[in-house]
Amino acid sequence: MNDSKLISSPVSPSCPVPLSRQPTITLAHGGGGKWTRHLIDSVFYPAFENPDLETHHDSALLKLGSDRLALTTDSFVVDPILFPGGNIGTLAVNGTVNDLAMSGARPLFLTAAFILEEGLSIETLQTVVQSMRQAVDASGVKIVTGDTKVVPKGKGDQLFINTTGVGRVEHDLKIHPASIRSGDAVLVSGDIGRHGIAVMAARENLGFENVIESDCAGLWKSVHALLETGIEVHCLRDCTRGGLATALIELSHSAGVAIELDESAIPIQEEIQGACELLGFDPLYVANEGCFVAIVPPNDRDRALEILQEHKQEATVRIAGQVYESASPRVRLKTKIGTSRLLELLSGEQLPRIC
Amino acid sequence: MNDSKLISSPVSPSCPVPLSRQPTITLAHGGGGKWTRHLIDSVFYPAFENPDLETHHDSALLKLGSDRLALTTDSFVVDPILFPGGNIGTLAVNGTVNDLAMSGARPLFLTAAFILEEGLSIETLQTVVQSMRQAVDASGVKIVTGDTKVVPKGKGDQLFINTTGVGRVEHDLKIHPASIRSGDAVLVSGDIGRHGIAVMAARENLGFENVIESDCAGLWKSVHALLETGIEVHCLRDCTRGGLATALIELSHSAGVAIELDESAIPIQEEIQGACELLGFDPLYVANEGCFVAIVPPNDRDRALEILQEHKQEATVRIAGQVYESASPRVRLKTKIGTSRLLELLSGEQLPRIC
Numbered sequence: 193m194n195d196s197k198l199i200s201s202p203v204s205p206s207c208p209v210p211l212s213r214q215p216t217i218t219l220a221h222g223g224g225g226k227w228t229r230h231l232i233d234s235v236f237y238p239a240f241e242n243p244d245l246e247t248h249h250d251s252a253l254l255k256l257g258s259d260r261l262a263l264t265t266d267s268f269v270v271d272p273i274l275f276p277g278g279n280i281g282t283l284a285v286n287g288t289v290n291d292l293a294m295s296g297a298r299p300l301f302l303t304a305a306f307i308l309e310e311g312l313s314i315e316t317l318q319t320v321v322q323s324m325r326q327a328v329d330a331s332g333v334k335i336v337t338g339d340t341k342v343v344p345k346g347k348g349d350q351l352f353i354n355t356t357g358v359g360r361v362e363h364d365l366k367i368h369p370a371s372i373r374s375g376d377a378v379l380v381s382g383d384i385g386r387h388g389i390a391v392m393a394a395r396e397n398l399g400f401e402n403v404i405e406s407d408c409a410g411l412w413k414s415v416h417a418l419l420e421t422g423i424e425v426h427c428l429r430d431c432t433r434g435g436l437a438t439a440l441i442e443l444s445h446s447a448g449v450a451i452e453l454d455e456s457a458i459p460i461q462e463e464i465q466g467a468c469e470l471l472g473f474d475p476l477y478v479a480n481e482g483c484f485v486a487i488v489p490p491n492d493r494d495r496a497l498e499i500l501q502e503h504k505q506e507a508t509v510r511i512a513g514q515v516y517e518s519a520s521p522r523v524r525l526k527t528k529i530g531t532s533r534l535l536e537l538l539s540g541e542q543l544p545r546i547c
Numbered sequence: 548m549n550d551s552k553l554i555s556s557p558v559s560p561s562c563p564v565p566l567s568r569q570p571t572i573t574l575a576h577g578g579g580g581k582w583t584r585h586l587i588d589s590v591f592y593p594a595f596e597n598p599d600l601e602t603h604h605d606s607a608l609l610k611l612g613s614d615r616l617a618l619t620t621d622s623f624v625v626d627p628i629l630f631p632g633g634n635i636g637t638l639a640v641n642g643t644v645n646d647l648a649m650s651g652a653r654p655l656f657l658t659a660a661f662i663l664e665e666g667l668s669i670e671t672l673q674t675v676v677q678s679m680r681q682a683v684d685a686s687g688v689k690i691v692t693g694d695t696k697v698v699p700k701g702k703g704d705q706l707f708i709n710t711t712g713v714g715r716v717e718h719d720l721k722i723h724p725a726s727i728r729s730g731d732a733v734l735v736s737g738d739i740g741r742h743g744i745a746v747m748a749a750r751e752n753l754g755f756e757n758v759i760e761s762d763c764a765g766l767w768k769s770v771h772a773l774l775e776t777g778i779e780v781h782c783l784r785d786c787t788r789g790g791l792a793t794a795l796i797e798l799s800h801s802a803g804v805a806i807e808l809d810e811s812a813i814p815i816q817e818e819i820q821g822a823c824e825l826l827g828f829d830p831l832y833v834a835n836e837g838c839f840v841a842i843v844p845p846n847d848r849d850r851a852l853e854i855l856q857e858h859k860q861e862a863t864v865r866i867a868g869q870v871y872e873s874a875s876p877r878v879r880l881k882t883k884i885g886t887s888r889l890l891e892l893l894s895g896e897q898l899p900r901i902c
Contacts, residue, residue: 217667222697231695235669236661239676240683240690244656252691254656256715259612265658265711269696301599301609303620303711306591307662312572314590321594328595335595336607340586341624342577343900347704356620356658356711360611545698 224433224479225538249368250429251295253361260361262297264288267354271545273320275394277387277405280353281320283547285327286410286481287432288357293412294428294484296367296419297359299331304355305339309348320351331410333357363419369446371426377493378451378513379486381414381500382459383407384436385475387482388546389467400467409482414503418486423496427487430480433547437476437535439485440513440523450518453525453535459508476525477538479546487515579788579834580893604723605784606650608716615716617652619643622709626900628675630749632742632760635708636675638902640682641765641836642787643712648767649783649839651722651774652714654686659710660694664703675706686765688712718774724801726781732848733806733868734841736769736855737814738762739791740830742837743901744822755822764837769858773841778851782842785835788902792831792890794840795868795878805873808880808890814838814863831880832893834901842870 220227237245246252251264266287273280285302292299304324308317328335365371390406392398411430418425427447429439436458444451460475468475488496493511500509523535575582592600601607606619621642628635640657647654659679663672683690720726745761747753766785773780782802784794791813799806815830823830843851848866855864878890 215669217663217665217669217672217697219665219697219699221663222695228695231669235673235676236693236695239673239680240659240693242689242691244689244691246692252656252658254691254713256616256655257612257614259614261611261713263656263658263713264692265660265709266694267660267662267696267707267709269662269698271702300611301607301618303607303618304595305620305622305709305711307622307624307707308572308576310572310574314570314572314586317572318590318594321590325594334597334599336597336599336609337601337619338591338595339621340577340583340591341622342572342574343624343704344574346701347626349698349702352622352662352707354620354622354660354709354711356660356709358609358616358618358713 219544220540222544223538223540224438225540227539249295250291251297253295262292262295262359262361264291265354265356266291267352268547269352269545270391270547271349272394273351274316275391275406276403277390278408279320279323280351281324282327282408283481284353284355285324286408287547288355289331289333289410289412290430292357292359293415294430296363296365296415296425296428297361299333299357299359299412301336301358302328302333302355303337304335304353307348307352308340308342309350310342310345312350327410331412365425367425367428369427369443372443372447372449372487372515373426373489374449374515374517375490376426376487376515377490377511378515379488379496379500379509380436380458380512381483381509383461383464383508384431384459384480384483385464385468385478387480388478388543389464391546392543402463404463404467407482411482411484414500417499417503418496421499423492423499424489425486426489428484430484432481433479435477435479437523438537441535441537444521444523448521450516450521451513451523452516453513453523455525455527457510457512459510473542476535477542479543481547574899575895577899578893578895579793580895582894604650605646606652608650617647617650617714617716619646620709620711621646622707623902624707624900625746625902626704627749628706629671630746630761631758632745633763634675634678635706636679637682637763638836639708639710640679641763642902643710644686644688644765644767645785647712647714648770649785651718651720651770651780651783652716654688654712654714654767656691656713657683657688657710658692659690659708662703662707663695663697664705665697665700667705682765686767720780722780722783724782724798727798727802727804727842727870728781728844729804729870729872730845731781731842731870732845732866733870734843734851734855734864735791735813735867736838736864738816738819738863739786739814739835739838740819740823740833742835743833743898744819746901747898757818759818759822762837766837766839769855772854772858773851776850776854778847778854779844780841781844783839785839787836788834790832790834792878793892796890796892799876799878803876805871805876806868806878807871808868808878810880810882812865812867814865828897831890832897834898836902
């Protein structure tokens with residue numbers, strides 16, 4: 193969940209109201225957009241600054257003896273904690289596994305810390321914990337230690353989970369925005385928007401004709417397949433909070449490049465597009481957990497597509513864009529009707545508490 | 548904070564009401580006593596079981612290449628978040644640094660994940676974050692990555708922080724309950740009870756004549772001094788949730804030994820003893836953050852005491868007990884008035900939300 197990390201970003205945080213005149217935390221500070229960035233840049237980053245502090249990527253990369261380790265952390269506050277296709281536990285495991293995978297690191301160990309609200313049903317907790325076990329097994333990772341705290345009724349929201357992951361980088365590639373080059377292909381795995389809409393529909397009790405299930409999933413196996421086949425992966429990014437658009441905007445700014453995106457090639461299913469139109473959401477900004485962007489050099493493009501299509505059995509993978517040299521980093525969308533639209537970071541949050 | 552970890556413990560969890568008939572989470576599940584243990588043993592441990600899952604100690608110990616790593620996690624939900632002598636940030640850094648130190652591991656890297664409640668003052672957040680920086684600098688550790696989430700007003704309690712720590716074991720000792728031997732000396736650093744009473748006094752606005760300040764502190768430097776001098780440390784344990792009594796009871800059960808504790812040698816200051824009597828608390832069960840137990844062989848006892856006394860400038864260190872062989876693991880307290888009292892795990896929680 194890169195968008196919420198301690199990123200010192202070159203994206204200029206042109207907040208609607210200066211943070212210095214905004215004395216308290218607002219929901220927009222958690223949205224993964226401009227305000228989150230401003231909070232990180234003005235409060236967290238200056239206080240924690242050190243040479244190992246992760247800046248533009250999903251995990252901190254650390255040298256330890258002869259090993260290159262990746263370390264990442266995420267707290268999950270999704271509402272509701274159970275939703276069609278998954279629950280907060282599935283999300284907590286896959287979210288952290290995916291942050292490691294996006295750094296090209298093999299996920300090895302997870303920690304799991306629970307903040308339980310008084311009154312939470314133990315049966316629900318058991319459901320969540322069992323889903324976590326299934327998710328760790330599916331990704332070949334182990335939970336090795338944990339923590340449990342209880343807060344009084346009204347001082348939490350049923351269950352918050354933090355997972356922190358340790359992974360190992362087992363290749364010589366530098367999978368990082370700095371490796372992105374003009375001409376690179378942008379592959380997008382989908383279906384985009386499904387997870388966010390599934391959670392929102394469950395929260396608001398929206399009675400869609402067909403229940404929309406989250407596609408929340410671990411991505412390490414797909415990434416591993418790319419690496420194993422010798423694809424020269426330049427960068428990876430999962431499209432979590434802030435969605436595909438935010439992920440690409442962040443990459444374009446970190447790498448100092450322009451990205452042209454072809455709307456007709458973005459893997460958005462009709463039922464998700466329909467639900468988004470009904471609710472007034474732009475699917476490009478809806479959070480996912482299990483969709484990602486892979487940026488590869490042009491001559492690896494078709495092979496990478498083939499490998500990902502083999503490994504992501506249910507979802508679609510498409511070549512959805514291309515990287516261009518540009519003096520002004522930006523993401524431009526070629527729409528289905530032939531016009532062109534500049535994608536920008538949102539100020540607030542379209543869909544809060546999706547992860 | 549070993550007492551809340553995923554411990555599969557030999558202590559029999561004789562809950563007052565069977566958990567199977569207790570369908571929801573209660574505050575007692577977070578108390579670090581019998582109910583916490585029962586929750587861990589019945590819900591978390593069976594689901595997460597694997598050979599690397601930490602069982603009886605403060606951190607998971609993991610082999611990675613030629614390195615032995617320690618990994619530990621803790622969420623902090625202390626109420627109030629600011630208290631005399633520290634705040635939730637100081638606690639979050641020192642708590643995790645100390646869990647690594649208690650495993651004999653040099654703390655290297657921390658992650659920091661924040662759950663902010665809408666309406667939290669940004670000035671307060673800045674105070675907390677700056678304290679974290681001071682605490683990491685004091686222990687020679689670095690925060691390398693983080694996460695920020697915001698929950699709506701009434702769905703959190705100002706600020707929860709998770710810290711996860713990675714450390715490296717740089718010696719050949721096995722610092723573990725299994726290394727405890729009959730005849731070993733039990734050293735206790737104090738002052739015992741101060742942190743818990745400081746937090747409680749701040750929460751309840753108790754107007755003691757002198758403000759009681761928390762002694763929350765990092766312990767790695769003391770542990771490092773012991774290791775560097777070649778003391779054959781058998782076991783270390785910080786006296787956090789559940790206090791000194793719970794720490795020793797857990798150790799006695801994990802190691803299968805009896806511990807005799809001399810009340811007159813326990814470093815409890817008069818003002819803390821007085822406050823405890825006033826409030827009806829037993830200082831032996833009050834949570835600390837910065838007090839610990841070191842168990843060393845008899846011929847290292849006096850040198851260990853000397854080293855710890857040198858390094859813990861303000862607090863007292865005492866030889867407060869001894870380990871005996873016993874068929875029934877237990878902790879017996881020789882009281883100041885010459886009687887003897889068996890210490891037992893509490894069912895509920897004396898002082899909730901101290902860490």
